[in-house]
Amino acid sequence: MKKMLAAISFMLVAISSFAQQPQAPDAEYIKANYTKYEYQIPMRDGKKLFTSVYVPKDQSKKYPIMMDRTCYSVAPYGVGKYKTAIGPSSLFTHDGFIFVYQDVRGRFMSEGIFREMTPELEDHKTNKNVDEGTDTYDTIDWLIKNIPNNNGKVGVWGISYPGFYTTTSLLSRHPALVAASPQAPIADLYRDDAFHNGAFMLVANFGFYPFFTNRQDDKPTQGKGFNVDFGTKDGYEYYLRMGSVKHTTDIYLKNYKDTVRLWQEMLDHPNYDQHWKDRNVLTHLHDIKTAVLVTGGWYDAEDLYGAINTYKTLVKDNPTTPIYFAMGPWVHGGWSRGPGDHLGDIEFGGAQGSYYREKIEFAFFSHYLKGTDTDIPKVSTFETGKNEWKTYKSWPPKDAEDKNLYFLPGGKLSFTAPTNTGDYSDTYVSDPNKPVPFISDITDDMKREYMTADQRFASRRPDVLTYETDVLDKDLTLAGNIIANLKVSTTGTDADWVVKVIDVYPDSAENNKFTAPNTFMSNYEQMVRSEAMRGKYRNGFDKPEPFIPGKITPVNFELQDVLHTFKKGHRIMVQVQSTWFPLIDRNPQVFENIMKAKDLDFKKATNKVYISKEHPSYLKVRVL
Known part of the structure; x- marks a missing residue:
């Protein structure tokens, strides 16, 4: 088991x-x-x-x-x-x-x-x-x-x-x-455990609720919940085979019946309604x-x-x-x-x-x-x-200065705004049936190391956009929250947008005593902060709205706070993608109630991130 x-x-x-x-x-x-x-x-x-x-x-x-x-x-x-x-x-x-x-x-x-x-x-x-x-x-x-x-x-x-x-x-x-x-x-x-900016935290919640369920009545007991039997260590494959999130209720009804009420509360309230307020x-x-x-x-x-x-x-x-x-x-x-x-x-x-x-x-x-x-x-x-x-004396530090870190053509990242004009964009195809993993390891849980894990596996995929600064000539410290300001379009009517801020180590970086076997800190891409945004909630978590296919649309969201120094000789990288599986559930990329989506609803979409003077995409950061 x-x-x-x-x-x-x-x-x-x-x-x-x-x-x-x-x-x-x-x-x-x-x-x-x-x-x-x-x-x-x-x-x-x-x-x-x-x-x-x-x-x-x-x-x-x-x-x-x-x-x-x-x-x-x-x-x-x-x-x-x-x-x-x-x-x-x-x-x-x-x-x-x-x-x-x-x-x-x-x-x-x-x-x-x-x-x-x-x-x-x-x-x-x-x-x-x-x-x-x-x-x-x-x-x-x-x-x-x-x-x-x-x-x-x-x-x-x-x-x-x-x-x-x-x-x-x-x-x-x-x-x-x-x-x-x-x-x-x-x-x-x-905003904490259930959803992140409207994206459902799948792997964390699915394994948690059977364990958490104690009783649903007024009768005291020392009894405890259960642990999910996946039948495999490959959580990515397990959740992909499971299909739409709506199938989770059937799994719980079959094996963990006492779990259903609390689980169903989440599935019944995908929007930020009075239940969540x-x-x-x-x-x-x-x-x-x-x-x-x-x-x-x-x-x-x-x-x-x-x-x-x-x-x-x-x-x-x-x-x-x-x-x-x-x-x-x-x-x-x-x-x-x-x-x-x-x-x-x-x-x-x-x-x-x-x-x-x-x-x-x-x-x-x-x-x-x-x-x-x-x-x-x-x-x-x-x-x-x-x-x-x-x-x-307070957080964030009052002397932190707001700056914009812009996405530029050629995969560049800079505090200098783009000068190229028009509808210039970077394009990738997002396929929810072949989603980007949230970690390179084979695991059946939300492995905590993903928060700092090497992102080279993701930057080498065609459905992940990568932007990177030149080698830093001095230390650069971010202190406070990070706001993603994206200008995007999609051929679908909904899309998720995942942004990751990464510290890229120099070629000369040496392994430390905690470095895993067959891993090298040379060019290591350490994730510093990351977050997902379900696009239909871009104008409010209580009012989902479809995308108009092909229309340039602003999508802004918070990646939350950091206090991190990118050291001299390192580089700052930003990755953008539309799947992050099974950390978050898959978006069918069709505007609908995803908790009731059918397995055949999941469609490929061509997504664009715009990086021009008229339509800049950037991160708003606080530089200390």
């Missing part, structure tokens, strides 16, 4: 177990120094949420509370069964805190009905108006009043989905909640008094949008609240364990995970929960390429 559990648990969910991997010394220390209790804590509507509490046996002093609310289970269950690690890291375990873990409403041993990324309410006038904010308030209030020897201060942390629950803890606005750290938080489900927590982040540390990874394939935009929204709408931001060279949740010293072939100059855990995360919570001194900068960001931590 070919299982995806290992990849799913690391790349997609980043559950609190990231910080709870087996560590024998900590496991023995926890049993010797903590007593575990289990409670069913009542909420205002009468439902009870299962909660595990680890209390220091030394009762000679008072302790702050650290809480993690999760939809991924607080297991092991039973007062005699202990986690092998507690807290965000072992630094917390040995320093003395009260640790609280709670199954959120409708998950595992908690009562109630689970709702995908619970819509938050502004009106809580009655006890029936409950959400994650009210559940957090009621939990904190109960803990403060019922757990002996707490010092009246609470901190909350969580990664990915628990990161969302950490964000919603801010909406409790409980006075005892003094510090919170949403880490890789889902912020807007449509209700699941955008950013609109509620006002009147926050709690100190916040937002954490993310530059190579987070799932919730990069969530981390960056949670920070930006909190700063904008809560100008007097202490808001901190940390971004390092990590995949989804990669800062919470391990050295964080490389990703695939790319090295980061040392153990950046331990730096974060000690100098930023532990320092933040210790200051606000225990009153220790701290000089944590408001913004701590890792500059990839140079492999250095940089600190700023």
